Amino acid sequence: MSESLLRVDSIETFYGPIQAIRGISLDVAPGQIVTVLGANGAGKTTVLRTISGVLDPERGRVMFEGKDIARMPPDQVMQLGICHVPEGRETFPFLTVRENLMMGAYTRRDSAGIASDLELCFNYFPRLQERQHQRAGLLSGGEQQMLAISRALMGKPRLLLLDEPSLGLSPLLVQQIFSIIRRINTEQKVAILLVEQNAAIALRTADFGYVLEVGRIVAADDCKTLMARDDIREFYLGQKEAGERGVRRWKKKRMWN
Amino acid sequence: MEDAARILQLVVNGAAAGCIYGLIALGFVLIYKATEMVNFAQGDIMMLGGFVAFSLIAKFGMNYWVGALLAIVITAAFGYLLDAVVLRRVIGQPQFAVVMLTLGLGFIFRAGAGITWGYDSVGFNTPFTNKTVNMGGLIVGADNLSIIVGTLLLCVVLFIFFNKTRLGVAMQAASQNQLAAYYMGIPVRRIFSLIWAISAGVACMAGILLSPVSMIDVNMGSLAIKSFAAAVIGGFGSIPGSLIGGILVGIVEQFAGYKLPAGFQEVTANVVLLLMLIVRPQGLFAERMGKRV
Ligand SMILES: Nc1ncnc2c1ncn2[C@@H]1O[C@H](COP(=O)(O)OP(=O)(O)O)[C@@H](O)[C@H]1O
Ligand SMILES: [Mg+2]
Numbered sequence: 001m002s003e004s005l006l007r008v009d010s011i012e013t014f015y016g017p018i019q020a021i022r023g024i025s026l027d028v029a030p031g032q033i034v035t036v037l038g039a040n041g042a043g044k045t046t047v048l049r050t051i052s053g054v055l056d057p058e059r060g061r062v063m064f065e066g067k068d069i070a071r072m073p074p075d076q077v078m079q080l081g082i083c084h085v086p087e088g089r090e091t092f093p094f095l096t097v098r099e100n101l102m103m104g105a106y107t108r109r110d111s112a113g114i115a116s117d118l119e120l121c122f123n124y125f126p127r128l129q130e131r132q133h134q135r136a137g138l139l140s141g142g143e144q145q146m147l148a149i150s151r152a153l154m155g156k157p158r159l160l161l162l163d164e165p166s167l168g169l170s171p172l173l174v175q176q177i178f179s180i181i182r183r184i185n186t187e188q189k190v191a192i193l194l195v196e197q198n199a200a201i202a203l204r205t206a207d208f209g210y211v212l213e214v215g216r217i218v219a220a221d222d223c224k225t226l227m228a229r230d231d232i233r234e235f236y237l238g239q240k241e242a243g244e245r246g247v248r249r250w251k252k253k254r255m256w257n
Numbered sequence: 258m259e260d261a262a263r264i265l266q267l268v269v270n271g272a273a274a275g276c277i278y279g280l281i282a283l284g285f286v287l288i289y290k291a292t293e294m295v296n297f298a299q300g301d302i303m304m305l306g307g308f309v310a311f312s313l314i315a316k317f318g319m320n321y322w323v324g325a326l327l328a329i330v331i332t333a334a335f336g337y338l339l340d341a342v343v344l345r346r347v348i349g350q351p352q353f354a355v356v357m358l359t360l361g362l363g364f365i366f367r368a369g370a371g372i373t374w375g376y377d378s379v380g381f382n383t384p385f386t387n388k389t390v391n392m393g394g395l396i397v398g399a400d401n402l403s404i405i406v407g408t409l410l411l412c413v414v415l416f417i418f419f420n421k422t423r424l425g426v427a428m429q430a431a432s433q434n435q436l437a438a439y440y441m442g443i444p445v446r447r448i449f450s451l452i453w454a455i456s457a458g459v460a461c462m463a464g465i466l467l468s469p470v471s472m473i474d475v476n477m478g479s480l481a482i483k484s485f486a487a488a489v490i491g492g493f494g495s496i497p498g499s500l501i502g503g504i505l506v507g508i509v510e511q512f513a514g515y516k517l518p519a520g521f522q523e524v525t526a527n528v529v530l531l532l533m534l535i536v537r538p539q540g541l542f543a544e545r546m547g548k549r550v
Pocket of ligand 2: 041044045046164
C-alpha cells in the first residue's frame with residue numbers, strides 16, 4: 001500500500017477536552033473512491049476537517065503523496081490538491097454562483113486553467129450555468145450541493161473530500177448527484193473520500209469502505225464485501241430512512257478555533 | 258426664494274456632515290460584517306488619522322494631496338496592525354470583552370494623541386478652505402462640497418473593489434462564511450486585518466475631509482456616536498445603508514438646528530434612531546437572508 005495518495009495514520013482529534021477521533025487510520029489510493037460510513041456523531045466530519053487542516057490532530061500523521069500535512073493550515077493543504085466539500089454545503093450566500101466558483105479557485109493564478117475548469121463545472125451541472133448570476137443563497141438544496149462540489153473542483157483537486165452530499169436531498173437528486181460524482185472520479189481522475197450516513201448509495205458508489213463508530217474504525221473492506229455483511233445490512237442498510245439525518249447542523253462556526 | 262436657497266444650503270451642509278457620519282459608519286459595518294466585532298474606537302481612529310495628516314501637511318509642509326494620501330496609508334497600516342496584534346486575540350470571546358477592549362483602545366488613542374499633539378485644536382490648509390463654488394446661483398462652500406464629492410468617489414472605488422476584484426470578493430466571502438473561506442484556501446486572518454486597514458483608512462479620509470469644516474482635536478472622535486446611529490438606521494450590515502443612514506442623520510440634524518430651539522440638534526441623531534427602531538427595527542437596508550453561521 002505504499003502507492004497511497006492519502007494515508008491517515010492513527011490520528012486523534014479533540015474539540016477542547018472532548019476526544020472526537022480515537023485513533024483512526026485509513027488509505028486512499030490514486031483515483032479511488034473510498035467511503036467512511038457512520039451514524040450521526042461518529043466523527044466523520046471531524047476526520048475530514050483534520051485532513052483538510054481546519055482541525056489539527058493531537059497525535060498521528062496525515063500523509064498526502066508522502067508528505068506529512070497534519071498541522072498544516074488549510075490554505076496550504078488546499079494548494080497541495082485536497083479540496084473539501086463541507087457538510088451542509090457552506091456556500092457564500094450573497095455572492096453569485098459564478099463568484100462562489102471563482103472563490104474555489106482563489107489560490108490559483110492560471111486564468112486559462114480556471115476558465116476551462118469553470119466550463120467543466122458547467123458541463124457537469126448545467127443548472128449552475130443557467131443560474132450563474134444568481135445569489136447562491138437563493139438556490140435550492142440540490143443546486144447548492146452542486147455548487148459546493150463544483151466550487152471544490154475549481155481548486156483542481158487530486159483528492160476531493162465529500163461530507164454527506166446526500167444530506168437533505170430527495171432520492172432522485174441523490175441518484176443524479178452520485179452518478180456525477182462517479183463521472184468526476186473517472187473522467188477527472190480525482191480520488192474521492194466520501195463520508196456518508198446513506199450507506200446504500202455510498203457503498204454502491206465507492207470502491208472501498210470504512211465503518212466508523214464513536215471515533216474508531218470498526219470495519220474496513222471492499223464495498224462489495226461490506227454490502228454482503230449481515231451486521232452492515234442490519235445497522236446501515238436496514239435503517240437508511242432514519243429521520244434523524246439533517247437535523248444536527250454545524251452551528252457555532254468558531255468553536256474549532 | 259430666499260427660503261429655498263436657505264433650505265438647499267441646509268441640505269448641502271447636512272449631507273456633508275452626514276457623509277462624515279456615513280464614512281465612520283461604513284467602518285463599523287465592514288468590521289462587524291467580517292468579525293462580528295463592533296469597533297467603538299472607530300471615531301478615535303479618525304481623530305488619529307486627522308492628526309497624522311496635520312503633522313504631514315502643516316508640520317512637515319507636504320503638499321496637501323501627497324500628505325493626505327500618505328496619512329491614509331499610515332492609518333490603514335495602523336488599522337492592519339491593530340487587528341493583527343491586538344484584536345485577533347479576542348475573536349470568539351464574549352461580546353462585552355470586545356466592547357470593553359475597543360472602548361479602552363479609544364481611551365488610549367485619545368491619551369496618546371493628547372501627549373503627542375497636545376489638547377488644543379489644530380488645523381491645516383486645504384485646497385477647499387474658505388472657498389465657495391457657484392452652482393447655478395447657489396453658493397456652496399467648497400469645503401462641504403469636497404466632503405460630498407470625496408465620499409461619492411470613495412464609494413465608487415469601494416464598490417468596484419468589493420465587487421470586481423478577487424481580493425474584494427474574497428473579503429465578502431470571508432465575511433459571509435468564514436469556515437467555507439478557510440476551505441477555499443482564502444487566508445481569512447490576513448483578509449480580516451485588511452478589512453481593518455480599509456476601515457481605518459476610510460476613517461482617516463473622513464478626518465481629512467472634515468478638516469476644512471471643523472478643527473482637529475482629541476475629542477473629535479465622539480461624533481462616532483452619530484455614526485453608530487447611522488449604521489443602525491442603515492441596517493448594520495449594509496454599506497449603502499450606512500452611508501444613507503449617515504446622510505439622513507446629517508440632514509435631519511441641520512434642520513433641527515435651524516427650526517428647533519438650541520440643544521435639539523445634538524439629540525436628533527438619537528431621535529431618528531429611536532423612530533427607526535420603532536418603525537423598522539431591521540433598518541433601512543437589512544439583507545433579506547440572515548447571515549448563515
Ligand atoms: N464544534 C464542535 N465542538 C465540540 N464538539 C464537537 C464539535 N463538532 C463535533 N463535535 C463532537 O464530535 C463528535 C464527532 O462529530 P462529527 O465529526 O461532527 O460527527 P459526524 O460528522 O460523524 O456526525 C460528536 O460527538 C460531536 O458532538
Ligand atoms: Mg458530519
